[in-house]
Ligand SMILES: Nc1nc2c(ncn2[C@@H]2O[C@H](COP(=O)(O)OP(=O)(O)OP(=O)(O)O)[C@@H](O)[C@H]2O)c(=O)[nH]1
């Protein structure tokens with residue numbers, strides 16, 4: 001049984017469940033949750049808590065980015081290497097990675113996250129301050145550093161090869177002129193469920209974050225035409241840049257698609273749905289997605305009462321940009337999926353004008 005003692009920055013207090021879901025994916029138990037209002041520059045963790053940590057059996061989890069110097073200071077003080085938010089996300093990714101490419105991407109992100117800590121260890125060891133971390137003295141660290149750099153270069157070479165293969169496949173698909181639909185959105189919003197419903201696949205779905213790490217392509221027919229659907233890696237708030245970099249290659253599929261379906265879980269309430277909308281927009285913009293029609297698929301409507309649904313959807317519709325076209329669906333029950341297909345079909349031929357009329361038929 002693995003337990004976590006969680007330090008969480010005050011800024012995450014409004015969506016603590018989402019952050020704790022990350023912890024619960026790896027740990028069976030949470031020992032305690034401690035809010036940190038003003039992180040201590042040297043240790044991050046408040047000084048009055050540090051002494052207790054020497055005796056705890058739990059892992060020290062800090063749901064924030066720890067600077068290398070803070071990590072090493074905590075290690076020196078408590079004898080335990082803390083896990084920060086990036087370590088945690090990478091751990092979850094490692095659990096779910098199936099394809100060779102995803103595994104390499106994660107290993108690369110882990111190495112990149114580890115390098116500054118090794119550098120700091122080398123610096124400290126030179127000053128005679130640190131012995132034994134990673135089982136090494138100064139020369140040991142330097143050797144380890146070189147090994148890590150060599151491994152990093154090898155992984156990059158392999159990834160470049162894999163990315164070329166994917167590019168060739170993508171070009172082939174595009175050559176046949178089939179419309180490409182990227183299914184994007186927050187983690188757990190129901191992207192894979194929708195992908196399965198559209199394509200008839202049976203890809204794993206699940207309530208824990210980051211079930212999907214391998215982008216998957218499938219096809220479906222509507223109106224006698226073939227469409228290509230692409231399932232993608234979920235987004236989260238404050239997606240660490242290391243991870244965006246690592247998954248850029250897989251998220252690239254989004255940039256080359258004709259239509260984007262942004263799946264938003266509307267069952268958790270308006271506030272949450274608006275947050276998901278804002279976060280996903282930010283990430284799409286960061287990826288360079290512009291000028292494409294975006295379908296905002298408000299998902300899991302089977303979990304809401306009609307009255308709440310009307311209220312929530314009205315509120316969200318009022319926030320949408322002209323390029324964002326809303327539709328209410330249940331990926332699980334299949335409700336309005338034919339309507340979604342019609343919408344995709346319209347958008348693929350005639351832009352968004354006719355498509356907008358379809359959205360009037362909100363709920364059959
Ligand atoms: N009630 C209900 N549950 C749904 C619906 N769509 C998805 N779910 C559930 O939501 C959870 C997450 O679904 P996934 O399809 O795995 O979500 P995802 O967006 O692919 O998640 P990641 O791959 O982890 O980013 C699962 O437990 C699904 O069964 C829906 O329309 N209604």
Ligand SMILES: [Mg+2]
Pocket residue numbers: 191192193205211212
């Ligand atoms: Mg998924």
